Amino acid sequence: MATQIISKLIDHLFRHESGKIVSVLTRIFGAENLDLAEDVMQDSLIEAMNQWDYKGVPENPSAWLFKVAKNKALNILNRNKYKRQYSSDVIHYMRSEWTAEPAMNHLFSEKEILDDQLRMMFTCCHPSISKDSQVALALKTLCGFSIPEIARAFLTTEENIKKRLVRARQKIRELKIAFEVPSGVSLEDRLHAVLETIYLLFNEGYSASKGNDLVRYELCEEAIRLSEIIVSHEAVKDRSNVYAILALMYLNACRFTARTDDMGRILTMAEQNRSLWDLALMQKGFNYLEKSTAYKGLSTYHILAAISAHHCAAPNFESTDWKGILSLYDSLARIDSSPVVLLNRSIALSRVFGVSKALEQLEQLRDKPAMASYHLFYSTEAEFYIQINEFQKACTSLKKAINLSPLESEKELLKDKLNSCLEKMS
């Protein structure tokens, strides 16, 4: 059988299996031995690849992989009995002939796997680890991404990702970060940090025209999958902000494929073909949005989800409820009045009160450090000028946007716009 096909199968089909195995092994070895858990997982995959290449893929490849990982883990524990220290609360089971095997089976049961994945999320997203490293570590351990894949997703070098991972593992060891779901008052804060990282992961995938589309969509799927694990868990279920973030992600993910044209260029909301929106995902989004309002608490995720819901609910661009969207942006600005929020709000403002009001708002943002070098500030400004036929000013803004845009594909799109403005002036 072609090695290539098998390696692809392992890459994709077992990505989540690998996340499960690394999580359970970390429970067994302790968070300080995360690297060992990853090594055992890697070895198991290699063994699977060799075996299957030679003998064919077994009927239940997941179970096969779990079994290999269990045996490897037990071997390591026996071999390294006196060399490594293991902090985990289940390690004593592994030391006894009577309990080692039943404990291994028990820890690889469905419920325990779910618990361990949640524990892994809280460990990866510990506030003392930098956000960049948190995301990289979550992708590596929980989502089974390889280092080259993470590097591709973040448009950075493998070397860079390796460094982030090393730093994250170091922090876990140095600070003795426990492999556990926090309880009591600290749960709220820690959950907040986990959601932040998940949203970052989602946005990394969703943000316009960055890298390869397929990899980017997978990031969105992973962010949703991790949130689904959280929402299904006894310890954290029925939390308003978890429902809200799920609503937000589904209501955006449902528009994923409609956001670009055949050439991979980003389409505005007005240009999108709404029949391409995924109604099944949209429905999930609406369901979660409803749930998010049934429990106490209001987060920025609620507001952002409600804004997305307005876009989803409009049969065409013209019938968008801009008044509703503007009032949501007003609420959002009361929680988070950052320039980026106000910039987005200006678009709703232009629809409700006209372009001149929106341009006034932009004037107040122009000197903010975050805006001065932000290409979207200038492309938004250009859009407003075009709408009121101020092509001269639109050209000035477009030129700035082209200079500042980090991406070739976006530069191309802006250049097209610039040319059409120049034509209209002549």
Add this chain to the structure above:
Amino acid sequence: MQEFLLLIRTEGDVWTSLSPQKLQEHIAKGTDYIGRLMKEGKLKSAAPLDKGSRIITESNGLIKDGPFNEAKEVIAGYFHITANDINEAVEIAKSNPIFTDIPTKIEVHLMKAIGG
């Protein structure tokens, strides 16, 4: 919830009397039993005991140590479990599949807790 120490007493080298197949079946039953206790959250720890035990005795102010007489009866292993009361602990001990394959006695001891 109370804690109990279960001591498994068997006669000498009883394991060698089982055929390889019987032994394998026995291990599978034991694995199931222990797995069930674990799932119910009742097992703190359990382990078989190895050969070569020593016994320390005192006579006339002299503390001596010597081999534990393993010819007749041995402690094959122990279970440290939690249960609501001694009756439940007894039931847990009774359901140990070791009884079906090997002549066994299980002692059920309540572990005294602070203030208990």
